[in-house]
Amino acid sequence: MSRKKFINAKLKSVNELQEILTDHGVFQEISPRISAPDCEIIDLQGKLILPPYVDPHIHLDYVFTARKQGAANGTGTLFEGIQRWSETKSDLTVDEIKARAIIAVKKELAHGVQFIRTHADVTDPSLTSLKAMLELREELKDLVTIQIVSFPQEGMYAYKGGQELVEEGLKMGADCVGGIPHFELAREFGEQSIHSIVNLALKYDRMIDVHCDETDDVQSRFLELLNALVLMEGIGKKTTASHTCSFGSADNSYAFKLMKNLKKSGLNFISCPTENIYLQGRQDTYPKRRGLTRVKELFENGINVCFAQDSIQDPWYPLGNGNLMNVLDNGIHIAQMMSFEEIDRCLDLITVNGAKTMNLTNSYGIEAGKPANFIVLDAKNEFEAVSERADVSASIRNGEFLFKKAPVSYEIQNDFMK
Structure with a gap:
């Protein structure tokens, strides 16, 4: 039956339990009491309901390559990770990339993710990764929404013909223009890449997502240039600066000035807590930087920022399983965002803020008229969800269950535990 009424739903920041009516995959009504005969009744038992998790930054073409021959990253640095990938990617095929990526997507889906932005490495004349991601986006569209970034992992200019390959990726259907200015061979080329990224976005009317200043070098300031250009062009809300680790090392005077311009542009930020605390600070002894923006x-300051997984077992990061609650847990610890107010709000970092980054706000959220996509957490409120690292007990897409988990049961032997 397409018409469903979910009862006893606990919505974020709403004290009274709600009822949710869906029909033909769309939210029809959300209120404490809904009169709706002839519909399937589903009791959510007072559990917390959220819009689906959003992973706005992952490299699906890299997943599960950490143990590949020659891919081991001995120094644990970003730059060795890029070198190892460059040395081991020549034998990739579309089918092999898709097979690995599908495993990763299944993991993310099982943890409540329904929206993903993946970077596809286009520094490859055959554009193998991009072809794989384009096929995957279409094949899985009923289960997960995937956006693709045309991303020059080895540099838009450091890799010969990189700019042309990025543009070709856009012609083939990538959703976003990518770049990695801090990896270019000189600062001037990094700046040139930022100009090219913005020009390509304007030419093809695409979003922007730049690996920006993913370094501890405080002199790496491509964020400032990116923000200035998109502010002047009025496309800040369609632009994302990913990582921006050096901004976390910059002095407060510089940061204060830049923060004002960031608010003006509407630029989005993605931080990858688990990966960047692992990769950054490698040249430090003590004090040792955390690597986050x-x-x-x-x-x-009301500037949109969200968290992402980034990597699942690749040359940059040996762990990761697509569980954004684990990413959130690490992130709020590292960023010291653990007042009670921050804990109650922090679920935004893996839900609505990521949706805003992906420009999904017109089709995302638990509101009448929007697609009936949501997840059910094994928790009664926001604080319990975060403190208990709550599991996702069900995921609903277009009004239908992607999965629902049976309650965990224990056979108690000790009287104290009863």
């Missing part, structure tokens, strides 16, 4: 300050 200024997540707390961005959050407090």
Whole structure:
């Protein structure tokens, strides 16, 4: 039956339990009491309901390559990760990439993710990764929404013909223009790449997502240039700066000035807590930097910032399983965002803020008229969800269950535990 009424739903920041009516995959009504005969009744038992998790930054073409021959990253640095990938990617095929990516997508779906933005490495004349991601986007569209970034992993200019390959990726259907200015051979080429990224976005009317200043070098300031250009062009809300680790090392005077311009542009930020705390600070002894951008300050200033998985067992990061609650848990610890107010709000970092980054706000959220996509957490409120790292007990897409988990049961032997 397409018409369903979900009862006893706990919505974020709403004290009274709600009822949710869906029909033909769309939210029809959300209120404490709904009169709706002839519909299937589903009791959510007072559990917390959220819009689906959003992973706005992952490399699906890289997943599960960490143990590949020659891919081991001995220094644990970003730059060795790029070198190892460059040395081991020549034998990739579309089918092999898709097979690995499908495993990763299944993991993310099982943890409540329904929206993914993946970067596809286009520094390959055959554009193998991009072809694989384009096929995957179409084949899985009923289960998960995938956006693709045309991303020059080895540099738009450091890799010969990189700019042309990025543009070709856009012609083939990529949703976003990518770049990696801090990896170019000189600062001038990094700046040139930022100009090219913005020009390509304007030419093809695409979003922007730049690996920006993913380094501890405080002199890496491509964020400032990116923000200035998109501010002047009025496309800040369609632009994302990913990582921006050096902004976390910059002095407060510089950061204060830049923060004002970031608020003007509407630029989005993605931080990858688990990966960047692993990769960054490798040249430090003590004090040792955490590698994150200024997540707390961005959050407090009303600048859109979200968290992402980034990697699942690849040359940059040996762990990862697509569980954004684990990413959130690490992130709020590292960023010291653990006041009770921050804990109650922090689920935005893996839900609505990521949707805003992906420009999904017209089709995302638990509101009448929008697609009936949501997840059910094994928790009664926001604080319990975060403190208990709550599991996702069900995921609903277009009004239908992607999955629902049976309650966990224990056979108690000890009287104290009863």
